[in-house]
Amino acid sequence: MKILHVYRSEPNDDVQKLVEIVSEGRETESFDLNVESPDYDKLVEMVWEADQTICWW
Amino acid sequence: MAKSIGIFVTSPQNMRHVMGVTKAAVAKGAKVKVFFTWTATHLTKCPNFIELCELDNVDVSICADSYKKVGYDVTDIPKGLDEKKMATQAQHGAIIEDYDCYMTL
Amino acid sequence: MSHKVCFMYPSENYILDGIRSALGLSVENMYSYGVVMYNELPELSDYDKENIEWMRDMEGEVYTMNEANVEKHGLPKITLEELGQKLREMDIIIPYGIMRSDKT
Numbered sequence: 001m002k003i004l005h006v007y008r009s010e011p012n013d014d015v016q017k018l019v020e021i022v023s024e025g026r027e028t029e030s031f032d033l034n035v036e037s038p039d040y041d042k043l044v045e046m047v048w049e050a051d052q053t054i055c056w057w
Numbered sequence: 058m059a060k061s062i063g064i065f066v067t068s069p070q071n072m073r074h075v076m077g078v079t080k081a082a083v084a085k086g087a088k089v090k091v092f093f094t095w096t097a098t099h100l101t102k103c104p105n106f107i108e109l110c111e112l113d114n115v116d117v118s119i120c121a122d123s124y125k126k127v128g129y130d131v132t133d134i135p136k137g138l139d140e141k142k143m144a145t146q147a148q149h150g151a152i153i154e155d156y157d158c159y160m161t162l
Numbered sequence: 163m164s165h166k167v168c169f170m171y172p173s174e175n176y177i178l179d180g181i182r183s184a185l186g187l188s189v190e191n192m193y194s195y196g197v198v199m200y201n202e203l204p205e206l207s208d209y210d211k212e213n214i215e216w217m218r219d220m221e222g223e224v225y226t227m228n229e230a231n232v233e234k235h236g237l238p239k240i241t242l243e244e245l246g247q248k249l250r251e252m253d254i255i256i257p258y259g260i261m262r263s264d265k266t
Contacts, residue, residue: 008071008162009261014172014199014242021246022255033074040074040081047158048060052253055161057068057172057261067176067183067258095179095259123179146186153165153192153254161256 004050005030006043008057015056022054059086063152064160066097071162076105078160083114090156092148094120098127101135110137118142165192167254170245172199176259178210181224183258185213188220195223195252197245198237200262202230 003026005019029050031043047053062082066075079089091109093100098119100106110117121143125131134143153159169184171177177198187194194217203226206214214224214237225240226232232239240248249255 006160008068008074012261015261017242018246018249021243022249024250038074038077040077041085043078044062044081044085044087047062047160050158052255053158053160054255055257057257057259065256067180067256068260070260094183095176120183122182126179146183147190149183150187150190150192153167153187154190159254161258 002027002029002049002051004028004046004053006033006053006055007031008033008055010034011056019056059088060157061088061090061155062158062160063156064089064091064162065149065152066091066093066100066162067095068162069096069099071097072100072103072105074162075100076109078162079109079112079115083112088114088116088156090116090118090148090152092118092120092144092152093123094146094149095123096127098124098129101138106135107137118144118148120144120146120148165253166251167192167194167256168249168252169194169196169256169258170199171196171201171258173259173262174201177201177203178206180258181210181213181217184222184224185217188217188222191220193221195225195248197240198224198226198228198231200228202228203235206235
């Protein structure tokens with residue numbers, strides 16, 4: 001199972017812990033939306049390739 | 058082949074991401090459904106909301122109950138929508154059931 | 163197959179409407195759960211209590227990480243660790259609304 005973690009802001013300690021638990025033993029990728037010009041083309045490709053996308057706050 | 062994407066919008070802070078993801082997905086040939094709920098229904102007042110609604114292969118709807126609860130008149134339908142798009146949480150269910158990929162923004 | 167979905171509510175103003183949204187998926191025949199992460203809930207209206215009861219009737223639940231909601235509202239306690247494990251079972255994970263400003 002491949003999981004994509006998308007971050008809309010800097011993840012706090014609790015989010016980091018949840019990501020760690022959810023990701024354990026699984027293939028994961030991450031994408032940071034919290035930048036001036038996100039590469040949405042790349043994000044869409046990554047969403048398509050993932051089995052599950054989680055968009056954290 | 059392009060996979061369809063459903064976007065559940067629950068934050069009023071992410072209109073640029075909604076537009077960015079939707080435009081990128083549509084340009085790649087994907088079908089996109091966007092459903093706005095709770096305070097995200099304020100985004101219907103953004104100047105680019107109409108642009109979102111007018112994109113080909115994009116289905117936009119909002120939670121009418123939320124729109125009312127955040128202070129708008131449900132008979133004042135946002136530009137770009139019609140009465141049928143003033144909908145319920147069943148639209149969120151449709152995103153999960155009928156679309157290949159799911160995002161929350 | 164019914165989907166399993168979990169909403170997380172870190173911000174006070176998003177909790178009760180987020181529960182309504184979770185109920186919306188229960189009635190779509192999904193296993194729908196909500197988690198109040200930080201806040202102590204105020205006195206609930208009959209409408210809000212009914213929404214939670216209705217979710218339970220359809221095999222869903224609203225959990226709380228804040229102990230105060232256990233006694234005050236009868237919500238089952240969940241720890242951050244337990245929440246993480248629960249999320250591993252979910253098909254859809256919904257970080258709902260905004261992260262509250264004092265938990266950055």
